[in-house]
Amino acid sequence: MAETGPIELASPHPVVHESKHNGTVGDREMGTEYDIAKIERVYRKLDRRIIPAFWVLYFICSAIRSNVGLSQTMNEAQGHDLAQELHLSPKQISTGLALFYVCYVLFDLPSNLVMTRLSPHVWMSRIVIAVGIIGACMAAIKAAWSLYLTRLLLGIVIAGMWPGMAYYLTLFYPPSRTGKRIGFYFTAAQVSASVVGLVSAGFQGMDGLGGLVGFQWMFLLYGLVGILVGISLLWWLPDRPLVPGETRNRAGWRKWIPQSRPALEGEDAQIHYEDLTRVYRRHAWTLKDLWHVVIDWRVWPLMVMYFGVVGVGIGVQNYGTVIIQGINPNLSGVDLSLLFAPIWVMDLIAILLVTPISDRFHHHRALFFSIPVLLQIAGLLITTYAGSESNPWPRYGGLLIVGFGLGPTVPITMTWTNEIFQPRHGEVGVAAASALVSGLGNLGSILTTYALYTGWPADSVPGPAQYRKSNLVMVGILCLSILSAVLMTVLLRVVGNGSRAKQISSGSSTIDGEGIIVDGAARRDLQERGLGRLWLRR
Numbered sequence: 001m002a003e004t005g006p007i008e009l010a011s012p013h014p015v016v017h018e019s020k021h022n023g024t025v026g027d028r029e030m031g032t033e034y035d036i037a038k039i040e041r042v043y044r045k046l047d048r049r050i051i052p053a054f055w056v057l058y059f060i061c062s063a064i065r066s067n068v069g070l071s072q073t074m075n076e077a078q079g080h081d082l083a084q085e086l087h088l089s090p091k092q093i094s095t096g097l098a099l100f101y102v103c104y105v106l107f108d109l110p111s112n113l114v115m116t117r118l119s120p121h122v123w124m125s126r127i128v129i130a131v132g133i134i135g136a137c138m139a140a141i142k143a144a145w146s147l148y149l150t151r152l153l154l155g156i157v158i159a160g161m162w163p164g165m166a167y168y169l170t171l172f173y174p175p176s177r178t179g180k181r182i183g184f185y186f187t188a189a190q191v192s193a194s195v196v197g198l199v200s201a202g203f204q205g206m207d208g209l210g211g212l213v214g215f216q217w218m219f220l221l222y223g224l225v226g227i228l229v230g231i232s233l234l235w236w237l238p239d240r241p242l243v244p245g246e247t248r249n250r251a252g253w254r255k256w257i258p259q260s261r262p263a264l265e266g267e268d269a270q271i272h273y274e275d276l277t278r279v280y281r282r283h284a285w286t287l288k289d290l291w292h293v294v295i296d297w298r299v300w301p302l303m304v305m306y307f308g309v310v311g312v313g314i315g316v317q318n319y320g321t322v323i324i325q326g327i328n329p330n331l332s333g334v335d336l337s338l339l340f341a342p343i344w345v346m347d348l349i350a351i352l353l354v355t356p357i358s359d360r361f362h363h364h365r366a367l368f369f370s371i372p373v374l375l376q377i378a379g380l381l382i383t384t385y386a387g388s389e390s391n392p393w394p395r396y397g398g399l400l401i402v403g404f405g406l407g408p409t410v411p412i413t414m415t416w417t418n419e420i421f422q423p424r425h426g427e428v429g430v431a432a433a434s435a436l437v438s439g440l441g442n443l444g445s446i447l448t449t450y451a452l453y454t455g456w457p458a459d460s461v462p463g464p465a466q467y468r469k470s471n472l473v474m475v476g477i478l479c480l481s482i483l484s485a486v487l488m489t490v491l492l493r494v495v496g497n498g499s500r501a502k503q504i505s506s507g508s509s510t511i512d513g514e515g516i517i518v519d520g521a522a523r524r525d526l527q528e529r530g531l532g533r534l535w536l537r538r
Contacts, residue, residue: 039275042268046172049263051184053236054165057128059188060226061161063196064135065154067222068097069318070200070340071215073325073333080213081333088144090457096147097318098450101442103155108439111160112167112431116285120168121237122257127164128230130157136223139216163434166414170430171240171279172263172272175422176362179415183355186411190351193317193344197337204333238263243280244270278422285428293425293432301488302417302437305369308481309409311444312376312474316343316402319453323383323399326466327392339396343403350407358412365416366485368408373485375405377478384471409481413437420492444477 071082072093079085083093115123134154141147165185169178200218207214238260242248250259264272273280293299316323320343321336331339350372358368382398417437421429452470 038267038271042264042271042275043173043177045268046263046272047181049238050169050172051181053233054185055188057124057229057233058161058165058185059192060222060229061128061131061158062189062192064131064219064222064226065100065158066193066317067196067200067215067218068138068151070196070321070337071218073321073336074200074204074213074215074218076333078207080207080215082215085213085215086141086143086147088147092144092147094450094453096144096151098446099148100151100155101314101445101449103152104159104442105439105446107156107159108163108442109432109435112163112435113290113428115160115164115167116427116431119239119254119257120164120171121233121239121260124161124164124168124237125230125233127158127161128233129227130230131161132223132226132228132230133157134223135226136220138223139212139220159439160435163414163431163438166418166434166438167427167431170418170422170427172276174276175415175418175430177359178418179359179362179365179411180356182411182414183351183408187348187351190344190348190407193347194341197321197340197344200337201334204337234258235260241269241272241279244273279427282427285426289425289428290432293421293429294436296421296424296433297491298420298424298488299433299436301484301491302413302420302433303440304484305481305488306410306413306437306441307444308477308479308484309373309376309406309413309444310438310441311448311477312380312402313406313410314442314445315448315452315470315474316399316406318449320399322453323467324396326462327387327395329462343399346400346403347407350404351411354408355411358408358415362415362419365412365419366489369412369416369485370482372405372407372409373478373482376402376409377405377475379403379405380471380475380478384468413441416488447477448474 068082074081076084082088083090088096111123111127131154134150134157138150138154141150166178166182169181173181196218200214203218204214206212206217209217212220235258239248239262241263248254248259262269320340324336324339325331354368354372358365361368379398379401382401383395384398386394386398414434414437417433418430421433425433448470452473453467456470458469
């Protein structure tokens with residue numbers, strides 16, 4: 001999508017502008033000014049290399065992470081659903097689901113910090129391979145303890161994947177351009193939820209084949225596919241970009257790792273370097289740098305925003321079929337799987353509609369976050385109070401509205417995190433803040449998977465009021481998310497978001513300690529692009 005405004009032609013040398021305030025050297029504007037069409041071509045080329053790989057890895061990891069939710073209703077009539085096969089109580093299932101998020105919360109930050117030290121594409125490959133191995137092992141669970149163990153291990157190995165993907169994007173794109181990209185690969189979760197729901201009908205037909213029940217076949221095959229996808233990422237994803245002319249260090253352990261093809265070469269690599277100079281000027285972060293990120297107050301409103309929307313999203317993902325079954329107890333396992341899929345189709349549609357526009361008006365992230373959250377609240381209230389015993393289907397319509405509202409909220413929260421913390425703290429700021437927002441925000445997932453729905457016995461009694469209290473708790477945490485978005489907007493206007501200690505936005509030190517490097521992308525980000533040629537060019 002092309003930028004609006006005048007086209008600037010290339011000059012033979014980098015442009016460096018200095019402004020002086022009170023006798024000190026201010027921000028430094030650096031970088032050759034290239035024709036905007038060439039810049040857009042470079043980012044489209046990066047899209048073709050990175051986004052499909054991210055989409056595939058997120059699809060398979062989402063399927064492995066969430067298919068335990070479907071296993072609760074698969075082959076229920078034959079007595080081969082998860083609870084009956086393993087002799088589990090609803091509380092034990094809720095505990096198993098929640099243990100995943102406990103480890104996710106604890107290990108998100110360490111995993112992301114390791115990723116900044118190592119090769120990012122190698123670390124991402126490690127995550128997916130490990131997820132595939134643990135996912136396949138879930139086919140062997142025989143009792144509550146083995147469910148607990150595999151869910152704990154899955155939470156440990158997958159930790160850092162989601163914030164790591166957001167961090168990885170900032171190595172190749174300006175933060176203001178990451179919302180649409182995060183939205184694009186986030187659709188993999190929605191397609192995964194839909195496809196896994198539909199394909200589970202096929203796995204139910206394999207029930208008893210080879211001595212395995214339907215959900216065991218599902219766990220095994222998805223896990224094997226995950227291992228293959230993880231291995232392919234070693235060649236598929238590019239490593240972090242290098243300054244044109246530099247060669248990558250292949251000493252030590254790196255010589256044993258396949259070398260992926262550079263994301264950009266020739267003139268394209270030079271254009272990217274001039275447009276996003278900040279990511280090439282990096283230094284090894286220290287514990288002091290990390291501490292400054294942790295104590296930055298801007299983390300906490302973002303975390304509360306994420307807490308609400310991800311809690312509701314995971315709640316619907318894990319208990320969607322259970323909620324639908326509460327609407328109509330006579331539905332079969334196949335019926336539930338087929339009705340589960342449209343929720344995520346609505347989610348996908350909203351992502352594709354809203355996230356590109358939010359990038360175009362990136363100074364108004366709170367608005368693009370809050371309106372979909374209001375839709376989620378409306379949908380939950382409809383699911384709770386609409387319909388009647390003779391016609392309960394308006395409640396299902398409420399779930400579809402919830403799905404639509406969920407779509408853009410998570411990508412927008414992660415994008416806003418990138419936009420706020422890269423200028424203030426650089427590379428470690430993005431890595432640590434995205435992990436803190438994602439990790440601590442997933443406390444909402446623990447709440448909705450452990451304490452609500454089947455985990456709340458008094459609220460799961462069949463009848464017109466079944467799951468009413470759980471739905472209203474989710475409405476409450478969504479209200480907190482909106483209040484946090486409003487608070488963040490007000491505080492940013494009052495306090496601002498200036499770079500801490502005049503750092504370069506990539507996390508490197510300033511040139512001779514003087515000023516902030518303002519590259520081509522940073523200059524363009526001062527103005528919003530608007531709707532001009534939105535669907536014609538990226």
